[in-house]
Amino acid sequence: MSNIRSSGMTKQRRAVLQVICDSDEHMTANEVFENSRRILPGISFATVYNSLHYLKNEGMIGEVSFGSDAARYDRNLTRHDHAICSKCGKLVDLDLSIPSTLIKQAAEHSRFKPESIEFTLRGLCPECTRSEDQK
Amino acid sequence: MSNIRSSGMTKQRRAVLQVICDSDEHMTANEVFENSRRILPGISFATVYNSLHYLKNEGMIGEVSFGSDAARYDRNLTRHDHAICSKCGKLVDLDLSIPSTLIKQAAEHSRFKPESIEFTLRGLCPECTRSEDQK
DNA sequence: GCTAGAATTGGAATTATTCTAATTGCAATT
DNA sequence: AATTGCAATTAGAATAATTCCAATTCTAGC
Numbered sequence: 001m002s003n004i005r006s007s008g009m010t011k012q013r014r015a016v017l018q019v020i021c022d023s024d025e026h027m028t029a030n031e032v033f034e035n036s037r038r039i040l041p042g043i044s045f046a047t048v049y050n051s052l053h054y055l056k057n058e059g060m061i062g063e064v065s066f067g068s069d070a071a072r073y074d075r076n077l078t079r080h081d082h083a084i085c086s087k088c089g090k091l092v093d094l095d096l097s098i099p100s101t102l103i104k105q106a107a108e109h110s111r112f113k114p115e116s117i118e119f120t121l122r123g124l125c126p127e128c129t130r131s132e133d134q135k
Numbered sequence: 136m137s138n139i140r141s142s143g144m145t146k147q148r149r150a151v152l153q154v155i156c157d158s159d160e161h162m163t164a165n166e167v168f169e170n171s172r173r174i175l176p177g178i179s180f181a182t183v184y185n186s187l188h189y190l191k192n193e194g195m196i197g198e199v200s201f202g203s204d205a206a207r208y209d210r211n212l213t214r215h216d217h218a219i220c221s222k223c224g225k226l227v228d229l230d231l232s233i234p235s236t237l238i239k240q241a242a243e244h245s246r247f248k249p250e251s252i253e254f255t256l257r258g259l260c261p262e263c264t265r266s267e268d269q270k
Numbered sequence: 271g272c273t274a275g276a277a278t279t280g281g282a283a284t285t286a287t288t289c290t291a292a293t294t295g296c297a298a299t300t
Numbered sequence: 301a302a303t304t305g306c307a308a309t310t311a312g313a314a315t316a317a318t319t320c321c322a323a324t325t326c327t328a329g330c
Contacts, residue, residue, distance in 0.1 A: 028317090042280095045281095054278095068287065070203075112259060114256055114258040123242070123249040145308095165286080203317080
């Protein structure tokens with residue numbers, strides 16, 4: 001039962017979910033913790049992690065990560081892609097239409113049973129491109 | 136100068152590079168450290184990280200990461216894609232031909248200056264698919 | 271209401287990564 | 301060829317990220 005009223009939905013988990021749903025950002029676990037404390041002052045870091053894992057498993061939030069930085073969590077559940085700046089680390093969402101032939105190709109090559117697919121562009125964000133040009 | 140003989144190529148960095156080039160795996164920093172110690176017993180963990188970052192910047196090794204696990208490093212420098220098992224975490228390389236229209240689309244949407252692109256398939260690996268079926 | 275078992279929490283421990291003071295090595299100068 | 305000053309590199313120590321597991325809280329059956 002992945003409903004907001006389902007039994008597993010404790011007040012801690014609801015607080016974590018609310019924090020993520022109220023933000024446009026891709027937050028780190030630490031940022032989620034800081035914000036969750038405002039709603040539920042006694043919540044522990046471990047519980048935030050438990051909640052993030054739970055909510056991810058229930059399909060209520062998404063997790064992304066790049067390089068060796070901390071993982072990030074967001075409310076965007078629809079399939080989407082990412083662009084990440086190789087200089088400042090800025091992460092933005094993209095909506096691309098991935099050809100079904102590409103998915104088929106990937107599934108065949110890997111012999112995996114596909115669940116989801118994702119495309120990542122690495123490059124310079126507009127701000128960093130500008131500052132590179134000035135050099 | 137990203138040459139194996141360039142001045143920045145210290146014995147520590149050479150050891151780290153050798154470890155990665157001698158392995159088929161996508162190793163964590165910890166695994167690289169363990170193996171580097173065999174070549175250069177006194178090397179520190181921090182130096183392994185420094186070396187990994189240096190080698191990555193020089194384009195001599197690749198870094199990938201998924202979810203909140205540790206980042207992984209590999210020798211495969213050619214552009215390639217990944218499939219990751221959502222159950223056991225197994226990571227395999229894929230070679231897909233990404234249509235140039237997709238790259239253009241991504242660059243336009245994000246307004247980023249593209250450097251590299253990557254496609255990720257999440258799903259069940261053949262082994263996990265089999266064990267799921269048996270349930 | 272009581273009890274056993276399952277689910278959840280959070281303090282403590284572990285693991286991953288970065289910071290920065292100390293060291294090393296190079297190149298210009300004597 | 302030794303000396304100096306500077307920049308690059310190293311690695312111990314600190315910090316940050318994540319997980320473990322004992323204690324606690326729920327829940328269902330009696």
